[in-house]
Amino acid sequence: MAASDVKLLGARPSPFVNRVQFALNLKSIDHEFIPQNLAEKSELLLKSNPVHKKVPVLIHGDQPISESLVIVQYIDEVWSGPPSLLPSDPYDRATARFWAAYIDEKWFPLVRDLRNATDEQSKAAAVEKLFEGLKLLEDAFVNSSKGKGFFGGEKLGFLDIVLGCYLGWVRAGEIFTGLKILDETKTPALVGWAERFASHKAVDGVIPEPEELVNLIKKFQARAAAAADASSK
Amino acid sequence: MAEEVKLFRTWSSRYSLRIVWALKLKGIEYETIFEDLTNKSPSLLQYNPIHGKVPVLVHDGKPVCESLVILEYVDDTWKHNPLLPQDPYEKSMARFWANFGDDKLMKSIWQLFIAHEKDQDVAAVAALENLKIVEEQLKGKKFFHGETIGYLDLAFGWIANLVSIIEEIMSLKLVDGERFPHLSSWIQNFMDAPVIRDCWPPRDKMIIKYQVGREKHLAAATPK
Secondary structure (H helix, E strand, C coil), X not given: CCHHHEEEEECCCCHHHHHHHHHHHHCCCCCEEEXXXXXXXXXXXXXXXXXXXXXXXXXXXXXXXXXXXXXXXXXXXXXXXXXXXXXXXXXXXXXXXXXXXXXXXXXXXXXXXXXXXXXXHHHHHXXXXXXXXXXXXXXXXXXXXXXXXXXXXXXXXXXXXXXXXXXXHHHHHHHHHCCCCCCCCCCHHHHXXXXXXXXXXXXXXXXXXXXXXXHHHHHHHHHHHHHHHHHHC | CCCCEEXXXXXXXXXXXXXXXXXXXXXXXXXXXXXXXXXXXXXXXXXXXXXXXXXXXXXXXXXXXXXXHHHHHHHHHCCCCCCCCCCHHHHHHHHHHHHHHHHHHHHHHHHHHCCCHHHHHHHHHHHHHHHHHHHHHCXXXXXXXXXXXXXXXXXXXXXXXXXXXXXXXXXCCCCCCCCXXXXXXXXXXXXXXXXXXXXXXXXXXXXXXHHHHHHHHHHHHCCC
């Protein structure tokens, strides 16, 4: 299939876009990455995802697919040869989907809370909540990996992609707050996993460097402060 | 080998109903455990320690949580009468729309339901916009996937029952036949479908429950 048949509309710092990039890399799918300016959305983006107007959008042939978890499952189903991203057993698949929902709906919003925390007290409170979630994910990892290196077992799979895409932001959060989030004394299995994940060839070069993300955090906070100032005048 | 299937649910949970319908469509025998969420059973907390919510499907002792995850599990495990389309693109669309239903549509209708009078107009705009999006999806189709009931009908099934309850409590019409001809037809077809029809919770009990819930929210949100 020619590279032009598979396009990814995305933005480099978006962990949701990164997920799709991991999946495409793991499956060795040739594709064209079309960076999007989210402050000034392109015609193509608005046409391809009229409901949410967000990235990532995968365009396969002329069919657009939106929502990162939907896209990753689509990739796994269309390019169904090895490596499989989702487990083959229905119960393991359900478990993977359950944790994906937990990570996106409950856990990652806590990382965002950390990014928005401006004083020491709220930063510490945010990190505490993150730890609680990470303890659950530590158990999930131990159960899912069955003694091997990844959530997917010997190979990187769906849940590795779903959680791994946030590692850049987690690291940026640590730098920004000066607090440890992935702590080997608290979640040793996940710390080991994070190192293995980050050095995997399908992941290498996809997630922006933490320093770049720290700068983005500072920009978000500056903009939020300016908007608050402007509206209080 | 006899399979053991249990479903933890409440009498009114719209998420649990999705699983009731799915199991009925697949002809799967199961045991129902009704929960009182103000007094959760040890079993529920053991099977769903993270959220403590219903529905939970327990298949041969192994729990599956989150209604859309359970629907896919049911479809993956009992392959006859498939709920999801076979084609990967159609399947993706089904998953996308189910997410939209839960994340955007349900939230906007709920926001309207608990809005104070002064905020109702704005809340209604969002709810109606989202309903219009669903209306578009139903053009030319009896059910979301065509002629027979499938995953998306189960995912959106709550509309068929809850919207009219909300309309009655608020004395307003949200889904009228003129603006929403396809959605109105779908609601009728879905309400009346043999597999679906007998599962609805008692309407009078639902009205009371939702009325009480609404009053609580309005009282809590009233500025002092």
